Amino acid sequence: MSGALLEVAEVAVEYRDRGRGRVRAVDGVSLSVAPGQIVGLVGESGCGKSSLARVAAGLAAPAAGQVRFGGRPLTPLGWRRRPRAEVGLQMVFQNPYSSLNPRRTILSQLLDGVPPDLPPAGRREHALHQLERVGLPESAAGRYPGQFSGGQLQRIAIARALAANPKMIIADEPVTALDVSSQAQVVGVLSQLVRELGVGMLFISHDLALVHRLADETAVMYLGAIVESAPTRRLWREPRHPYTRALIEAIPRAEPGAGLPKVLPGEVTRPESGCRFRARCPHAFDRCAEEPPLTAGPGGRVACWLDARVPTPERKGA
Amino acid sequence: MPTTPDTSPPAELLRVERLAVTLRGPRGPVPILTDVTLSASAGEIVGIAGESGSGKSMTARALLGLLPRGAEVSGTMLFQGRDLSTLDRRGRQRVRGAGIAMVFQDPTAALHPMLSIGRQLTEHMRAHLGVSRREAAKRAVELLDQVRIPNAAKVLRAYPHQFSGGQLQRIAIASALAARPRLLIADEPTTALDVTVQAGILALLESLRAEMGLGVLFVTHDLGVLAALASRTYVYYAGRIVETGPTAGLLRAPRHPYTRALLEARAEDGAVMRPIAGRPVNAAEAPPGCPFAPRCPDREDRCEKSAPVLAYDDGERDGRRGSACLVHGTGGAR
Amino acid sequence: MRRPLVLIALSVLGAWLLLAVLAGVVSPYDPLAQSADTYAPPSAAHWFGTDELGRDVLSRVVHGARLSIPLALAVVVLALLLGGLLGLIAGYVGRAVDEVIMRLTDLVFAFPQIILAMAVTAAFGPSPANAVLALVIVSWPVYARVIRGAVLGIRGENYLGIARMLGVGPITVLRRDVVPNSVGPAVVLATLELGNAVLLLAGLSFLGLGPRPPAAEWGAMIALGAADISKWWVSVFPGLAILTVVLACNILGDAIRDRFDVGHR
Known part of the structure; x- marks a missing residue:
C-alpha cells in the first residue's frame, strides 16, 4: 500500500444508542486512496458509509483501527487547531445548505482555509481564484449563502475546500440533494480536480451508476463492512458478491424497454451469525453460517464463500 | 413491463384539457402551470417527468384540489367524466377518498406517528366506505397482503416508527388503496428510498396495475424509473409539457432538446454525463418564446420570439408522440 | 394588526428613556426637597400630589425612571452575558461540563425568583449594586438554557466541522x-425580561432591599404609600410607571419573537 494518500485500516465506528447500548456502525473496514485516484464507496442508507466518512476525515475518532493521511496517523479533531499537514484532507457534505455559515460572506468563509503563509494581498486573490475554478463569478464572494441555489452552494463548498490546497477530498453524497442539471455540473467539477490536480478522492454515494461513471476503484458496503471491492469496470461487468449484483440490477435504466429493475427481497437486518447478507442472499448455503473474510485476489477483494478465492473455513475447536 | 394495449380500449379515467394554474403572489399573480393537456386510463401507468419547479407536483395537487388558497384554475379536469374543478368541497372529498388517491415522497407525512397502523387503515375505510369495524379490520389485512407486507396481524398493532422507509411507503400505499381508488397519483414515491427498496415499490405498483386495473400517475425526476414502469410519459419544463409519447419511443429518440439534455445529464453506464447549461426555470421565470431557449444548444432566433405549442403526430393526441419545439418538433408557432 | 400596539409600546419606552435622561429638566421640583405640604392630593401645583414628607410625587416618579431603568438594563445585560457564556460552554463542550452547568440552572430554578433574590440581597446587604447582583444570579439560567438549546440546534451543522x-x-469557530x-433567541428573551427586571427590582425595593431612602425608587415609593391606602396617589403613580414599562417591554418582546420565528421558518 505504499504511495497511498489516505489509508483506513481495520476501522470500527461505534455510537451509543439509548435502547440498544453500543451499536457498531462500521465493523473493521480497510481501504486506501492514492493521489489522482477516485475510490467509490457505495452502499444503501444505514450501511455505515457516512460514519466511515466522518472518521476518515478526522471529524470523529474510530472505536478501533487507524486512519493514516500522508503516511502519518490522523489526529481526530479535538480542542487543538488542526495541524497544517492535515488540512490537506478535506470533506464535501451532502447538504450544501448546512455547509456554509448563513451569516458570513462567501469570501470570509473561503478565506478560512487559505494557507497562512500567503501574503495578505495574495490571500484574497487565492480565495477568489477558487470561485473561478468551480465556475462561479468573483462577484459571488461578497454575497451571503442565502442568495444561492443548492447547486451553486455545493460548488462554493467545494471552492472552500479547494482554498486549502487539499491533497485528498472525501465527498459524502455530494450530489444527492441536487437537481439533475446541477448534479452533472458538480460531478464535472469534482472529476476535473482529480484529473488536473492529482487530488485523491473518496467518493461516497448510494448511486452506483454515478460511482460507475466516476470511480477508478469501487468498494461496496453492506451493514458496516465492505463485501466487495474492485476496479470499477471489473466490478460492474462481473460482480462477484451477490449483494453487488443485486445493487447493480436494481438500478433503473433510461433505456427503451428496460423492464422493471430486479427486486432484492427482505429487509436490512443483520443475522446473528455468519455472513451478514445471508438472510437475503439467493445463493445462501450452509457454509454461510460462518462469516466469510474479505479476501484479496487478482482483480479485487470479496467476502463470499461462493467466490473460489475465499478459503474454506477451518473448523475451530471442534 | 410497460403496458401492452388490450384488444378492448381501456376505460379512460382522467382527462385534463388546457389546465392552467396561477397562484397569488406578493407581487401579483404567479403562473405555475400553462396549457397542460394529459390523460390516463385504467390499468395504465403514466409518467410525469421534470425537475423541481417544473410544475409536475402542482399538477397532482390541482387534481386533488390541494392547491394553496387563492389559486386560479382554468381549463378542465375530468375524472370519469365528472369535472373536478366544478365540484364543491364535499364532492371533491368524495372523489379524493374513493376515486383518486395519492402517495407522497415522504410516507411519514401520510401516517400519524402516534396511531397504530391498524387504526389508521381502518378509520380511513370507515370514514369513506362506511363499513363496520370488523369488516374494516378484515380489509386492512387484505390491503397489507396486497402491498406485500408480511405478518399483517402483527403489523396492524405496530406504530410507524417501527418500520423502515420502504415498508412505510408500502403501508402508505395500502392506506391510499383502502377506499378502492381507480387512480393513484404517486408523487416521487421512491425518491427518498434506496435503489433496492425502490425496485420493490416499482414492482408493487406494476402488479397493482396489472391485477386491479389501477391507473397510476407517476411523478418523478428520474427518467430511468419511467423507462421501467410507464407506458406513456409527459416531460415537463417551466410549467408546461414539452414532450410526450410512449415511453420507449421517447427514450429511444427524444425530440425535444430538453428531454435529450435530461437523458444526457444522467449517470448511465459509462456514458458522458453532460450538464445542462444554466439552471431550470419555473413558469413564472420563463422568458417569452420557448422557455428552454436560453439553455438550448439548438436555439434559433425564432425560438426567443414565439412560444412553440405541443403538437402531435397525425393530428391525434392520445398515445401519439408530441413535442413543443420549433426546431425539432412537429410543433408550429402559436 | 398588532402594529399600532407595538408602536405605542415603543413610544412608551422611548418616552421613559427620554424622561430618565431629562429628569432634571422636566421635573417641576427637586425629588428630595421636603415641604410642609405633606400628603397633598393631586392638584395644579402637584399633579401627582405629595408624600408624607411633602415631596412632589411627579418629580419622584420621573427621577425614579433614572434609577429603575438603568438598573433593570444592567440586570438584563449582565445576566445575558453570564448566562450566555455558560450556555455557550454547556452546549459546545457538552458532556460533564454541560451536566454541571445544567444542574446549576436547575438549582436556581428550584426557588421562586423573588425569594432567592431577597436571600442574596439580605446576605450581601441592601444596596442598588447588590440588588442588581442578586437579580443577575436569579435570572442567568434562563439565558443559559436558551443559548444552550440554540447551540445544540446548530451543533450538527456541517459548517462547524468544515x-x-x-x-x-x-475558539474562533x-x-x-x-x-x-x-x-438570536436569547436577545429576544432579554427584551421580554427587561420588564420582569423592573418588576423584581421594584419588589426588592418595596421590601427595603434595594436603593436606600431617600432615593426615589418606584418600588420603595409604593411601599411608602401602601401604609395608608387613603393617600392613594403616593403609591398609584409609581405603580402606573412600573405597569407601563412592564407592559411595553412584554408587547415589544412578543413582537420581536413573532418576527424572529417567522424569519426562521
Whole structure:
C-alpha cells in the first residue's frame, strides 16, 4: 500500500444508542486512496458509509483501527487547531445548505482555509481564484449563502475546500440533494480536480451508476463492512458478491424497454451469525453460517464463500 | 413491463384539457402551470417527468384540489367524466377518498406517528366506505397482503416508527388503496428510498396495475424509473409539457432538446454525463418564446420570439408522440 | 394588526428613556426637597400630589425612571452575558461540563425568583449594586438554557466541522460560527425580561432591599404609600410607571419573537 494518500485500516465506528447500548456502525473496514485516484464507496442508507466518512476525515475518532493521511496517523479533531499537514484532507457534505455559515460572506468563509503563509494581498486573490475554478463569478464572494441555489452552494463548498490546497477530498453524497442539471455540473467539477490536480478522492454515494461513471476503484458496503471491492469496470461487468449484483440490477435504466429493475427481497437486518447478507442472499448455503473474510485476489477483494478465492473455513475447536 | 394495449380500449379515467394554474403572489399573480393537456386510463401507468419547479407536483395537487388558497384554475379536469374543478368541497372529498388517491415522497407525512397502523387503515375505510369495524379490520389485512407486507396481524398493532422507509411507503400505499381508488397519483414515491427498496415499490405498483386495473400517475425526476414502469410519459419544463409519447419511443429518440439534455445529464453506464447549461426555470421565470431557449444548444432566433405549442403526430393526441419545439418538433408557432 | 400596539409600546419606552435622561429638566421640583405640604392630593401645583414628607410625587416618579431603568438594563445585560457564556460552554463542550452547568440552572430554578433574590440581597446587604447582583444570579439560567438549546440546534451543522477541518481554531469557530447563529433567541428573551427586571427590582425595593431612602425608587415609593391606602396617589403613580414599562417591554418582546420565528421558518 505504499504511495497511498489516505489509508483506513481495520476501522470500527461505534455510537451509543439509548435502547440498544453500543451499536457498531462500521465493523473493521480497510481501504486506501492514492493521489489522482477516485475510490467509490457505495452502499444503501444505514450501511455505515457516512460514519466511515466522518472518521476518515478526522471529524470523529474510530472505536478501533487507524486512519493514516500522508503516511502519518490522523489526529481526530479535538480542542487543538488542526495541524497544517492535515488540512490537506478535506470533506464535501451532502447538504450544501448546512455547509456554509448563513451569516458570513462567501469570501470570509473561503478565506478560512487559505494557507497562512500567503501574503495578505495574495490571500484574497487565492480565495477568489477558487470561485473561478468551480465556475462561479468573483462577484459571488461578497454575497451571503442565502442568495444561492443548492447547486451553486455545493460548488462554493467545494471552492472552500479547494482554498486549502487539499491533497485528498472525501465527498459524502455530494450530489444527492441536487437537481439533475446541477448534479452533472458538480460531478464535472469534482472529476476535473482529480484529473488536473492529482487530488485523491473518496467518493461516497448510494448511486452506483454515478460511482460507475466516476470511480477508478469501487468498494461496496453492506451493514458496516465492505463485501466487495474492485476496479470499477471489473466490478460492474462481473460482480462477484451477490449483494453487488443485486445493487447493480436494481438500478433503473433510461433505456427503451428496460423492464422493471430486479427486486432484492427482505429487509436490512443483520443475522446473528455468519455472513451478514445471508438472510437475503439467493445463493445462501450452509457454509454461510460462518462469516466469510474479505479476501484479496487478482482483480479485487470479496467476502463470499461462493467466490473460489475465499478459503474454506477451518473448523475451530471442534 | 410497460403496458401492452388490450384488444378492448381501456376505460379512460382522467382527462385534463388546457389546465392552467396561477397562484397569488406578493407581487401579483404567479403562473405555475400553462396549457397542460394529459390523460390516463385504467390499468395504465403514466409518467410525469421534470425537475423541481417544473410544475409536475402542482399538477397532482390541482387534481386533488390541494392547491394553496387563492389559486386560479382554468381549463378542465375530468375524472370519469365528472369535472373536478366544478365540484364543491364535499364532492371533491368524495372523489379524493374513493376515486383518486395519492402517495407522497415522504410516507411519514401520510401516517400519524402516534396511531397504530391498524387504526389508521381502518378509520380511513370507515370514514369513506362506511363499513363496520370488523369488516374494516378484515380489509386492512387484505390491503397489507396486497402491498406485500408480511405478518399483517402483527403489523396492524405496530406504530410507524417501527418500520423502515420502504415498508412505510408500502403501508402508505395500502392506506391510499383502502377506499378502492381507480387512480393513484404517486408523487416521487421512491425518491427518498434506496435503489433496492425502490425496485420493490416499482414492482408493487406494476402488479397493482396489472391485477386491479389501477391507473397510476407517476411523478418523478428520474427518467430511468419511467423507462421501467410507464407506458406513456409527459416531460415537463417551466410549467408546461414539452414532450410526450410512449415511453420507449421517447427514450429511444427524444425530440425535444430538453428531454435529450435530461437523458444526457444522467449517470448511465459509462456514458458522458453532460450538464445542462444554466439552471431550470419555473413558469413564472420563463422568458417569452420557448422557455428552454436560453439553455438550448439548438436555439434559433425564432425560438426567443414565439412560444412553440405541443403538437402531435397525425393530428391525434392520445398515445401519439408530441413535442413543443420549433426546431425539432412537429410543433408550429402559436 | 398588532402594529399600532407595538408602536405605542415603543413610544412608551422611548418616552421613559427620554424622561430618565431629562429628569432634571422636566421635573417641576427637586425629588428630595421636603415641604410642609405633606400628603397633598393631586392638584395644579402637584399633579401627582405629595408624600408624607411633602415631596412632589411627579418629580419622584420621573427621577425614579433614572434609577429603575438603568438598573433593570444592567440586570438584563449582565445576566445575558453570564448566562450566555455558560450556555455557550454547556452546549459546545457538552458532556460533564454541560451536566454541571445544567444542574446549576436547575438549582436556581428550584426557588421562586423573588425569594432567592431577597436571600442574596439580605446576605450581601441592601444596596442598588447588590440588588442588581442578586437579580443577575436569579435570572442567568434562563439565558443559559436558551443559548444552550440554540447551540445544540446548530451543533450538527456541517459548517462547524468544515471550519475546523480547514484549520480554524475552536475558539474562533465558537466566536464566528456558533455565537452569531445562536444568540438570536436569547436577545429576544432579554427584551421580554427587561420588564420582569423592573418588576423584581421594584419588589426588592418595596421590601427595603434595594436603593436606600431617600432615593426615589418606584418600588420603595409604593411601599411608602401602601401604609395608608387613603393617600392613594403616593403609591398609584409609581405603580402606573412600573405597569407601563412592564407592559411595553412584554408587547415589544412578543413582537420581536413573532418576527424572529417567522424569519426562521
